[in-house]
Amino acid sequence: MKRLTAYVSGNVQHSGYRARVxxxxxxxxxxxxxxxxxDGxxxxxxxxxxxxxxxxxxxxCIKNSLINVSSIEKEYSSQRGDVNRFYKLAEKGETDSRLDTAADHLKSLIVAVNCMNDNLGGKIDQMNDNLSSKIDQMNDNLSSKIDQMNDNLSSKIDQMNDNLSSK
Structure with missing residues (x-):
């Protein structure tokens, strides 16, 4: 059994690094x-x-979107056995300050999501209006085509009747 003492540098504070470790x-x-x-x-x-x-x-040696370890100074020694489990040390008031920061970030996120939803709702309304207009145009075109086909068919039937009558 050994003891590792490591000093980790980089973006490792206020990033969730200690919790991951x-x-x-x-x-x-x-x-x-x-x-x-x-010293950070x-x-x-x-x-x-x-x-x-x-x-x-x-x-x-974690590197992700929040944590970026740039270097680790390591030192090995004999086990001392002076701790009975692994835990994160926190300064007095640190948790309260982190919760306040998290609440502020959450508020900002809620505002951003609500703005996005408002914008999205407007875009959906625009798309519905455009789609409705396109469907109306297609119905008008289809009606016109059906009327033309009916006129042509009527004309053809009349011609066939005339041909049959003359024969």
């Missing part, structure tokens, strides 16, 4: 902590099987 560490059965540092990095202490820790090193 916590999930991975718990899945692997590690004990330790993950915390934000004042994240510090991870993980204790567990050395082979799993090597895999963990790769797993914490």
């Amino acid at each position: 916590t999930d991975i560490a718990r899945m692997l059965g590690f004990k330790g902590t993950v915390e934000n540092l004042d 990095r994240v510090k991870i202490i993980a204790e567990g099987d050395e082979d799993k820790l090597r895999w963990f090193e790769e797993a914490i």
